[in-house]
Amino acid sequence: MDDLYRENLMDHYQHPRHHGPMAECDAEAEGQNPLCGDQVIVQVKLTDGTIEEMRFTGHGCAISQAATSMLTELVQGLTVDEAAALPSQAILDELAIPLSAMRVKCAVLGLGTLKLALHRSAGTPLPAEWGDTDEMVWS
Amino acid sequence: MDDLYRENLMDHYQHPRHHGPMAECDAEAEGQNPLCGDQVIVQVKLTDGTIEEMRFTGHGCAISQAATSMLTELVQGLTVDEAAALPSQAILDELAIPLSAMRVKCAVLGLGTLKLALHRSAGTPLPAEWGDTDEMVWS
Amino acid sequence: MTVSPLTPTDLARIRADFPILARELHGQPLAYLDSASTSQKPQQMLDAMTSFYSTSNANVHRGVYTLGVESTDAFEAARDAVAALLNAPSRREVIFTRNTTEALNLVAKTYGVQNCGPGDVIVSTVLEHHANLVPWQVLAEQTGATLRFLDIDDEGNLQLDALDAIAREGNVKLVAVTHQSNTLGVRPPVAEIVAWAHAQGAVVVLDAAQTVPNRPVDVQALDVDFLAFSGHKTLGPTGIGALWGRESLLADLQPFLTGGEMIRSVKLERTSWNALPWKFEAGTPAYAEAVGLHAAIDYLQAVGLEAIDAHEHAITDYALGRLAEVPGLRIIGPQTAAARGGVVSFVLDDVHPHDIAEILDRHAVCVRAGHHCTQPLIERLGLAATVRASFYLTTTEAEIDRLVAGLLDVRRVMGV
Amino acid sequence: MTVSPLTPTDLARIRADFPILARELHGQPLAYLDSASTSQKPQQMLDAMTSFYSTSNANVHRGVYTLGVESTDAFEAARDAVAALLNAPSRREVIFTRNTTEALNLVAKTYGVQNCGPGDVIVSTVLEHHANLVPWQVLAEQTGATLRFLDIDDEGNLQLDALDAIAREGNVKLVAVTHQSNTLGVRPPVAEIVAWAHAQGAVVVLDAAQTVPNRPVDVQALDVDFLAFSGHKTLGPTGIGALWGRESLLADLQPFLTGGEMIRSVKLERTSWNALPWKFEAGTPAYAEAVGLHAAIDYLQAVGLEAIDAHEHAITDYALGRLAEVPGLRIIGPQTAAARGGVVSFVLDDVHPHDIAEILDRHAVCVRAGHHCTQPLIERLGLAATVRASFYLTTTEAEIDRLVAGLLDVRRVMGV
């Protein structure tokens, strides 16, 4: 089992970083994975085009919640452009466990929601490849 | 081949008996087998509840036309009730060749049409088993 | 008369017929506990289809030649087998569809559209699979009829006391209900519902996707008006299901899909329809799948549907007992085997059901996690998802034991 | 670049893959000349389905467990294979249906109903199979749109000169045409029709049931808007077909059938739909049949669709030459192989086509007799029925020779 739910993953799931709402934020979005019922709400505080803090709330499977928790650490200090360009692989590398196509959706839910928040606050359109994630619900 | 289209059958097909319309008749009906495009129009002259003559017109495959021709001879002199009770097997016995379910419909087209004509002229409803021949078109 | 469940010898013999059960995952044999989603297939069924394709395949209802006759006979014999399975008064009442979903849509889009309008009421329930719920939403929207849902109690038992208030809202035209919930295993009181509906002059549409596979289902005894099931849950192939409907109702309906097979005569100006059942089967049907379904029905009848029912009952009883040993596990739905079929939904503390299913998969135990295509039911129960284990004629106590062991490991991995 | 047809060695190798060709009838090997009705199946396709059922079967899009993932991957890979076969811009444009008929009904009952009304014109042709004719009759009746049919000349060539008069009758919204007549083998001028239709702002629905099996079909090159075909004519199993449609059109449509799979979220009050292509696939799809179709496509591509096309052309040319030797035989439709696919309809003096087919069956030669689901065409040609022989990648000159010998025997038996 242990290659599935590694210690690091379980640690993030049980002790999520940057968890809980932010009173004031510069960018915000919500994402859902209807298949699993996973949900994350992402909020971002920006300073001079740089991510000062990303926080999240929501619920769902260990993968979705741990991945979003890891993401909050990964993007801290990145510029908006850097974060918006972050590939899915970055978060899969953090999780470091084999995932089926179905669970990859859980893993990238937080990242997709972050990108949506950043693009929306910048007024830029979502990149074309997100057209393929249309099994997810963004709002 | 010869067990398929026996001489007797071919003789009836090429020289149909009682073929061609009747000027005046006591019972009449038309039957079609949409699958093959077979058609027969049956006319009957009755005397005292007995079939004096059955005649037919129409077109179609050898089986349907030969079987109807044979039928005209088979029913001559029968009472209406006897003819109306004639089983399909009677006509299959006359044809005396093996027939698939699909070709049985060709074989009994004339008989079905005759029964319809007789029941219609007597004002009696068609027997229930004819409910099963509803791939055919009667008019 | 009670029928004895399958003996261990029966079970071993049956399991040997299912080639997929020989598969190993992560070094362990498969424990397939997702039969409510789809059934696995006996070799006999697979052989029937392959042998049909290898000897008699030809399009049906068309060829005069030998193959065409054999193919048509095989297809229509499958219809007879379905008619006999359901104790249908006539083979003309059996319409082949892709699955339960298409069968229910067929009713909505023919009987429903042709009989419902403003002032009419359609009744469904909160228990239903989406297949027996969304088509009625669409029908109500299209026709202006009112749609009402019967509620359940917290164990999933359907509450009929709202019926009389519903009847005061308009002419009740159609009541759509499941024969068994695919999520909770609960069986609604169909006889009472039928009596009430018929007193209103309404027809009853029974979703029998979860019962035709595992017990005798008799449309005349049930006295329903339409009934749907899926071949793939009944040991048969995917791509085939059936609708049974009363001939007196089907005869008056305009067709569903149009094209070849279902016509009597086509002219550019005007087309007339074929007789039942072909009026409702447009185009080349899934005839090889019908042959497979026929073999599946033969298999089920050889084992005996009463025996399968008894086996499911016994194994469900065993499972409920064993699952009670897992700390933090809560059964959703009826707590005893008496009131349910071989489907058990549960939650485990606040571990997410998808994590449970994924960890169980590492033990080669296959269960489903999610809403099971019953979102309104899951929401009504105040849940986001459940884990569901479901049983069939191949399920053994050893597989249940592996489920329980796996769940204990879930607790360990998830630290609860 | 011309591709050479299959060599005798290729043909022998291909034929060895089709188990049914080993069958004998009345002591003679089968000469199957009814591929336009349905194709026979290579062992590779049968094995792909059996092996899928025996190792990976689970319901798709649902299970978190390994089998469910494998099953879903196999199903979606089949969609990719269809998209590649048709050169579709996106896999989201490929919708699995039961057959061509359901695909065409889907277009009529979504795009058609949502876009046509009184004052609009729908155009079809007298060449069409009932599947591409009756749905438009029903659509016109339901929406109040006008339905017009393009006529043919006596060889079956579609006459386009009526188009401009048709355009003056209203807004042309939809043009439905066959890529190849299943009765005459004639191929309408699709490029001209598409150019005309698009100039009117109309969409083109192409019935490619007779062409996807035997030549490269490219939806982008054709520039049509919807295209339908059947798996069972394409070496695949029954129970599966596909609709391809432009994403920009499909995206705006309301769904066809409703239930599981095709939803995003279901509440008692309101339901929202899934993304393309799943929005149009309600219930458990024919996923094992999709796996079979994938294997069939792989088989066709390994042989090469250009080579199959060239083979059909060569064998049709041979057949037309040999059939000309039969006294009293009249070919219906184009008289040369250049203008047609591998389908030849004929009549023989006034011998009824069913008698011809039945006598040929005694020679183990399988041909169809009747109206071939094109009653308006048969009537337009002043006929009641034809005999149709149709060819595919397994057809040999020896089989054509047996057809001709059989026809000479028909003359003898029928005394003409």
Ligand SMILES: Cc1ncc(COP(=O)(O)O)c(C=O)c1O
């Ligand atoms: C040109 C054409 N269109 C449509 C169809 C209907 O195909 P299916 O019966 O597979 O739906 C056929 C096959 O008979 C055909 O040849």
Ligand SMILES: Cc1ncc(COP(=O)(O)O)c(C=O)c1O
């Ligand atoms: C109760 C019930 N109804 C309907 C369905 C839908 O069946 P299908 O997907 O085969 O159409 C299912 C299966 O998932 C079911 O369990």
